[in-house]
Amino acid sequence: MVPSTDNDGRWLVLFDEYSVINVGxxxxxRNPVRFYTTDEYEDCxxxxxxxxTPHAGTPS
Numbered sequence: 102m103v104p105s106t107d108n109d110g111r112w113l114v115l116f117d118e119y120s121v122i123n124v125g126x127x128x129x130x131r132n133p134v135r136f137y138t139t140d141e142y143e144d145c146x147x148x149x150x151x152x153x154t155p156h157a158g159t160p161s
Contacts, residue, residue: 102114102115103115114134117156118153118156120151121154124145124146
């Protein structure tokens with residue numbers, strides 16, 4: 102996460118890979134970014150089994 106260069110007081114979340122998962126009922130409000138620990142999802146997500154995909158905007 103880095104400070105936004107477009108808006109003072111805002112943040113830009115950066116990532117280089119992602120995994121598609123489906124865990125319902127997670128969004129509250131309008132902002133789809135929320136931070137959790139892996140411990141909070143250990144009963145429904147096997148993080149070691151996820152298939153990670155490089156983000157298209159990541160330099161090789």
